[in-house]
Amino acid sequence: MRELLADTVERILADLCTPAIVRAAEEGAWPAALWRRIEEAGLPVALAPERDGGAGLGWRDVSPVLVAAGRHAAPVPLGEAIAAHALVAAAGSALPEGVPTLALFEGAPNRARSRWSVRARSVPYARNATWVVGTLAGDDPRQSTELLVMKTADAAVAPGPQLAGEGRCDLAWSEAEPALRAPLAGGPSALEVGAALRSAQIAGGIARLLALAVQYAGERKQFGKPIGKFQAIQQQLAVLGELAAAAAMAAELAHDADGLAPDPVRVACAKARTSEAAAAAAAIAHAVHGAIGVTQEHALQLYTRRLWGWRLDFGSEAYWTGVIGRGVLGADGPAWQQILDASSARA
Amino acid sequence: MLAALALTAIPPEDEALRGDVRAFLDATIAALPPEVRARSWMGFDADFSRRLAANGWIGLTLPAEYGGGGRSPFARFVLVEELLARGAPVSAHWIADRQSGPLILKYGSEAQRRFYLPRICKAEAFFCIGMSEPDTGSDLASVRSRATRVDGGWRLNGRKVWTTNAHRSHYMLALVRTSGSPQDRNRGLSQMIVDLGAQGVTVRPIRDLTGDAHFSEIVLEDVFLPEESLLGREGSGWEQVLAELAYERSGPERLLSASVLLEEWLAHLRQRGGATGEEAQALGRIVAHLAVLRALSIAVTAQLAHGEDPVLAAAVVKDLGTEVEQHVPEAIGRLLAADPLAAPPATLLRTLAYTTQIAPTYSLRGGTREILRGMIARGLGLR
Numbered sequence: 001m002r003e004l005l006a007d008t009v010e011r012i013l014a015d016l017c018t019p020a021i022v023r024a025a026e027e028g029a030w031p032a033a034l035w036r037r038i039e040e041a042g043l044p045v046a047l048a049p050e051r052d053g054g055a056g057l058g059w060r061d062v063s064p065v066l067v068a069a070g071r072h073a074a075p076v077p078l079g080e081a082i083a084a085h086a087l088v089a090a091a092g093s094a095l096p097e098g099v100p101t102l103a104l105f106e107g108a109p110n111r112a113r114s115r116w117s118v119r120a121r122s123v124p125y126a127r128n129a130t131w132v133v134g135t136l137a138g139d140d141p142r143q144s145t146e147l148l149v150m151k152t153a154d155a156a157v158a159p160g161p162q163l164a165g166e167g168r169c170d171l172a173w174s175e176a177e178p179a180l181r182a183p184l185a186g187g188p189s190a191l192e193v194g195a196a197l198r199s200a201q202i203a204g205g206i207a208r209l210l211a212l213a214v215q216y217a218g219e220r221k222q223f224g225k226p227i228g229k230f231q232a233i234q235q236q237l238a239v240l241g242e243l244a245a246a247a248a249m250a251a252e253l254a255h256d257a258d259g260l261a262p263d264p265v266r267v268a269c270a271k272a273r274t275s276e277a278a279a280a281a282a283a284i285a286h287a288v289h290g291a292i293g294v295t296q297e298h299a300l301q302l303y304t305r306r307l308w309g310w311r312l313d314f315g316s317e318a319y320w321t322g323v324i325g326r327g328v329l330g331a332d333g334p335a336w337q338q339i340l341d342a343s344s345a346r347a
Numbered sequence: 348m349l350a351a352l353a354l355t356a357i358p359p360e361d362e363a364l365r366g367d368v369r370a371f372l373d374a375t376i377a378a379l380p381p382e383v384r385a386r387s388w389m390g391f392d393a394d395f396s397r398r399l400a401a402n403g404w405i406g407l408t409l410p411a412e413y414g415g416g417g418r419s420p421f422a423r424f425v426l427v428e429e430l431l432a433r434g435a436p437v438s439a440h441w442i443a444d445r446q447s448g449p450l451i452l453k454y455g456s457e458a459q460r461r462f463y464l465p466r467i468c469k470a471e472a473f474f475c476i477g478m479s480e481p482d483t484g485s486d487l488a489s490v491r492s493r494a495t496r497v498d499g500g501w502r503l504n505g506r507k508v509w510t511t512n513a514h515r516s517h518y519m520l521a522l523v524r525t526s527g528s529p530q531d532r533n534r535g536l537s538q539m540i541v542d543l544g545a546q547g548v549t550v551r552p553i554r555d556l557t558g559d560a561h562f563s564e565i566v567l568e569d570v571f572l573p574e575e576s577l578l579g580r581e582g583s584g585w586e587q588v589l590a591e592l593a594y595e596r597s598g599p600e601r602l603l604s605a606s607v608l609l610e611e612w613l614a615h616l617r618q619r620g621g622a623t624g625e626e627a628q629a630l631g632r633i634v635a636h637l638a639v640l641r642a643l644s645i646a647v648t649a650q651l652a653h654g655e656d657p658v659l660a661a662a663v664v665k666d667l668g669t670e671v672e673q674h675v676p677e678a679i680g681r682l683l684a685a686d687p688l689a690a691p692p693a694t695l696l697r698t699l700a701y702t703t704q705i706a707p708t709y710s711l712r713g714g715t716r717e718i719l720r721g722m723i724a725r726g727l728g729l730r
Binding site for chain 1: 351613624627640724
């Protein structure tokens with residue numbers, strides 16, 4: 001199923017996710033044809049149960065889809081939708097028709113718990129989404145207490161800072177009725193599924209940077225030869241290749257789960273590792289491209305701006321390394337056991 | 348481009364070995380101080396190697412008919428990572444177990460297999476690798492040691508240097524020139540098994556910056572090598588050495604060289620009653636990197652197990668791995684001295700001192716960082 005999904009998404013994105021479409025989307029043009037194909041292929045509901053029209057798959061099956069979304073800078077909430085449907089399914093419910101996006105909620109209900117005043121910051125594709133799906137954090141932001149599905153139409157919407165033109169908005173609901181609400185204590189949290197999702201997108205984005213930078217180093221000539229013939233450039237591109245390999249494996253670890261709940265420690269390791277790699281990879285790709293890489297005209301920035309943004313989403317490496325470190329300190333036994341538990345594929 | 352490496356599970360029958368190895372280590376090395384265990388795959392203890400051999404844990408992947416365990420590369424992976432994570436002194440048999448044995452199995456004659464492999468498995472034959480020379484380091488094809496044809500064999504002259512354990516090994520698997528001149532580069536090279544007890548071999552240990560003498564210089568003066576010293580085909584030394592290096596570059600030893608220091612530091616933080624935010628992040632960063640690297644290392648082992656030749660992937664694992672290994676003493680030193688009045692346990696500081704001093708070698712031996720990155724660049728199509 002993994003391979004089939006990977007082929008499907010690759011075909012769709014190669015067709016309908018050209019740099020021109022990504023650029024138009026950044027200017028606010030919703031790529032309706034792309035989203036229609038994605039919906040027709042059933043990708044958003046891949047993790048929803050079959051009785052709700054989904055494919056009943058687990059996170060492991062969809063990781064190539066998420067990586068591909070990153071590699072193509074897909075300007076639609078494909079990963080967010082998959083994660084949203086997974087959270088709703090984990091709470092035993094189903095999401096109505098419409099485009100979902102993913103968010104971390106902060107706020108509280110009224111006394112009767114019927115109406116909620118909540119905020120969600122930097123929500124991608126907020127203006128194109130029907131639903132904002134997320135969880136309300138407990139004392140620890142990794143623990144979810146409650147699944148909330150809020151209607152975008154009910155929110156006060158303010159454009160947020162944009163690193164990558166993903167239509168990020170800050171949303172606020174005041175005494176609004178959730179479209180769906182369910183307790184999700186002990187279930188996956190929006191922070192965890194979001195971190196897993198971004199780790200896969202980062203892996204895809206770095207793979208794209210590697211391809212672009214290697215191609216450019218072969219074409220651009222200085223001192224009478226392609227710059228890729230200089231050892232200084234070769235050594236940097238080798239490091240970029242290593243970062244791509246590490247990020248790809250980290251993304252696999254994050255999604256190494258049959259069901260709807262990714263393993264918390266693996267997600268932590270993956271988001272910490274890929275976030276660190278994202279910044280390092282972007283720096284190398286820009287260094288190799290020189291000035292042309294920082295122009296709007298060149299496609300490189302479509303990917304590096306997203307990588308910088310995804311690094312900060314759902315906790316950067318500063319957050320997740322702290323989580324991992326405190327976990328190891330609080331556990332019994334050697335760090336080695338924690339490393340073992342986090343790194344072998346589940347048979 | 349580098350092919351994607353698939354997340355792979357260690358088969359349950361190989362994973363099952365882990366508990367036995369841990370119980371063995373509890374019984375054998377628990378009392379060794381951490382600054383001794385920190386030497387790990389540089390720590391030489393022939394008795395310990397013989398005890399491992401008695402359990403059938405040397406030559407684990409070699410066929411049973413040659414005295415080996417007949418197990419898969421994953422079984423050896425589990426065994427080795429548990430030995431290294433605890434800092435077991437495995438250096439005596441390390442080279443023979445990791446590469447000389449598998450190489451003799453692959454390229455050796457039936458007589459060579461029958462002669463060497465059972466003794467390797469019994470920890471009776473320790474090997475060293477004769478690659479570097481005084482004028483030959485990264486530019487390995489420039490070796491000058493030369494074996495010339497004589498009646499009944501070869502006469503070897505030359506020098507080898509930085510040869511780990513040469514002064515306490517029985518044999519050296521040496522890359523030497525058997526025809527042509529250094530200008531012929533990788534043509535005309537052959538691999539020879541040199542008996543280090545033979546007449547004309549002089550081995551002089553070289554003291555390293557930690558105070559240990561783990562490597563040596565070897566002078567070879569008219570050393571007679573009988574016919575059967577040649578391993579594989581005459582003139583195929585270069586291809587054989589490249590195959591050897593793939594064994595050397597992707598294993599758990601590329602992630603776990605600083606493991607004892609990491610565990611000692613963790614124990615210290617726990618005993619102290621907690622960590623600062625910066626300490627927790629530093630610990631978490633190391634664990635995150637190592638978890639991803641171990642998954643990569645297992646994936647490369649799977650390729651080896653399938654008979655593939657993952658030279659590039661192994662280079663990626665080694666370069667990434669040694670970077671983390673070198674980061675461990677750097678970060679721990681910085682954080683231990685963050686408070687000028689703090690007095691960490693002396694044993695932790697001794698472990699830090701050893702690991703800090705030896706860490707530069709992690710990215711030198713088995714192919715320098717720069718050489719590995721050059722190989723990866725070639726794999727990317729840049730060279």
